[in-house]
Amino acid sequence: MVWAVLVRSDRRHRFPVEPDVLWAAMARVDRYPEWWPWLRRFEGRHLAVGDVWTCTVQPPLPWTLRFQIEIDEVVPATLVTAVVSGDVRGTARVELAALERADGHPASCEARLVSELAPGNSVLRSVARLARPLVRFGHDWVLDTGARQFRDGALRTRED
Numbered sequence: 001m002v003w004a005v006l007v008r009s010d011r012r013h014r015f016p017v018e019p020d021v022l023w024a025a026m027a028r029v030d031r032y033p034e035w036w037p038w039l040r041r042f043e044g045r046h047l048a049v050g051d052v053w054t055c056t057v058q059p060p061l062p063w064t065l066r067f068q069i070e071i072d073e074v075v076p077a078t079l080v081t082a083v084v085s086g087d088v089r090g091t092a093r094v095e096l097a098a099l100e101r102a103d104g105h106p107a108s109c110e111a112r113l114v115s116e117l118a119p120g121n122s123v124l125r126s127v128a129r130l131a132r133p134l135v136r137f138g139h140d141w142v143l144d145t146g147a148r149q150f151r152d153g154a155l156r157t158r159e160d
Helices: 019-024 030-034 122-130 132-153
Strands: 009-017 039-043 054-058 065-075 079-086 086-100 105-117
Touching: 009 132, 019 086, 019 105, 030 039, 030 132, 065 086, 079 122, 105 122, 122 132
Parallel strands: none
Antiparallel strands: 009 105, 039 054, 054 065, 065 079, 079 086, 086 105
């Protein structure tokens, strides 16, 4: 069955660290539930090709989403691509890029998340048709809140 893309995202978030520092934090998958309280269940071992993460997410909406993320491609401190399946399905990629100061040295970096996701079952397809703005709100809330919580938790101290 062909399914229409429900939510396309292309979001950029800046972080006050160099890409390798951001990458080191991203690779601490065991800490994800600590940083993101809306991530009700998370099973994943590594940020590595072939690893499959099982997730349950509770956005500020009256439904819970259960899905798997299969890591497809990894270029350390640069790129991750993944395939999403379950209640939502599609593709996602995270790209990291250094942002240089006027003197040419990296001062921070940008994480760009590009995704195309669609509902993975008939109930969610119905909800999406009837309440598309609400679905978009929930999706954007998870991305924006997640970036802020990651910055505040994972990057709070570099000694962790």
